[in-house]
Amino acid sequence: MTKSEALSWFRIFEMFRFESFHMYGIIGTAVILGAIIISMMKIFKVRVAGGGVVDYNSLPLNMKRHLISGTIFGLGWALVGACPGPMFVLAGNGYFFILVVIAGAVFGTYIYGLIRNRLPH
Amino acid sequence: MLEDLIYPSWHWSVSGAAIALILFLLTIAGRSFGVSTTFRNICGLVGAGKKNDFFTFNPSEDSWRMFFMGGAIIGGFLAGVVFPNPYAVGLNYDTMVALEKMGIVYPDADSLGHGFFPDEYFRWDSLKAWIIALSGGFLIGFGSRYADGCTSGHAITGLSHFQLPSLLTVIGFFIGGLLMTHFLMPLIL
Numbered sequence: 001m002t003k004s005e006a007l008s009w010f011r012i013f014e015m016f017r018f019e020s021f022h023m024y025g026i027i028g029t030a031v032i033l034g035a036i037i038i039s040m041m042k043i044f045k046v047r048v049a050g051g052g053v054v055d056y057n058s059l060p061l062n063m064k065r066h067l068i069s070g071t072i073f074g075l076g077w078a079l080v081g082a083c084p085g086p087m088f089v090l091a092g093n094g095y096f097f098i099l100v101v102i103a104g105a106v107f108g109t110y111i112y113g114l115i116r117n118r119l120p121h
Numbered sequence: 122m123l124e125d126l127i128y129p130s131w132h133w134s135v136s137g138a139a140i141a142l143i144l145f146l147l148t149i150a151g152r153s154f155g156v157s158t159t160f161r162n163i164c165g166l167v168g169a170g171k172k173n174d175f176f177t178f179n180p181s182e183d184s185w186r187m188f189f190m191g192g193a194i195i196g197g198f199l200a201g202v203v204f205p206n207p208y209a210v211g212l213n214y215d216t217m218v219a220l221e222k223m224g225i226v227y228p229d230a231d232s233l234g235h236g237f238f239p240d241e242y243f244r245w246d247s248l249k250a251w252i253i254a255l256s257g258g259f260l261i262g263f264g265s266r267y268a269d270g271c272t273s274g275h276a277i278t279g280l281s282h283f284q285l286p287s288l289l290t291v292i293g294f295f296i297g298g299l300l301m302t303h304f305l306m307p308l309i310l
Binding site: 001002003004005006007008009010011012013014016017020021022023025026027028029030031033034035037038046048049050051054056058060061062065067068069070071072073074075077078079080081083084085088089090091092093094095097098100101102103104105106107108109110111113114116119 | 130131132133140141144145148149151153156159161163169173175176193194196197198199200201202210215216219220227231237238239244245250251253254255256257260261262263264266267271276277278281284287290291292293294295296297298299300301303305
């Protein structure tokens with residue numbers, strides 16, 4: 001994350017302005033290789049720890065939920081310029097103000113847990 | 122020779138491959154790669170599981186995420202503090218101009234000089250910075266839990282499994298991100 005600059009607030013801003021291929025290169029490489037790896041594991045029925053083969057608990061399709069929840073996340077992602085993984089990497093880099101963002105994220109998660117039964121899923 | 126490899130930045134494809142490797146290792150370990158659940162686990166660890174079983178921390182299921190988080194912090198320390206790149210991120214010039222219009226001068230806005238985080242804007246003594254950081258974090262925490270995953274869980278893991286819900290969620294990520302970057306941030310910052 002650090003060495004490829006994917007943790008950079010500025011890189012995220014640049015990505016959402018479509019002014020660099022950098023972040024798309026990272027995500028694209030990860031998804032293409034990831035899809036090949038997962039597909040191979042399924043085709044060759046690779047056994048995983050805990051027994052069984054690779055499986056995925058699909059979410060029930062609910063277009064509204066996916067788009068709305070995704071949009072909420074995206075608003076935050078662009079504003080603080082970091083998604084959850086890079087937040088911790090930024091903290092390791094010595095940018096301790098990101099701890100405030102992490103505190104906000106924990107609080108947001110907590111509020112979701114309190115009201116999730118009232119949200120459409 | 123080794124120094125030439127370990128200090129400078131790495132090509133984006135190296136990082137993409139490293140993420141795919143993490144996906145592979147967690148999958149073969151019988152886990153599902155997703156970072157945002159860490160926040161849920163933190164809620165559980167500070168006691169939120171007592172009243173609400175949504176947050177219950179199950180050590181055999183959830184402990185690895187705490188180690189993953191620790192690893193991410195150590196990795197950031199090694200890559201950014203022990204073996205730092207002497208050059209700041211090579212940002213697009215147009216991006217720098219847009220930032221300057223919002224009062225963020227690049228790369229001076231990063232006191233450490235890496236171009237990683239505008240800590241000259243997000244200062245401890247700025248109430249506005251606190252409000253932005255807390256509300257941005259809130260949106261990320263709430264949104265990722267409602268979406269049941271963040272960039273790692275949906276954009277990487279879900280898309281690698283060809284999941285339509287993940288694709289729709291990622292489209293949502295970009296709707297929100299584009300709205301914020303192009304319309305809201307110039308008003309907020």
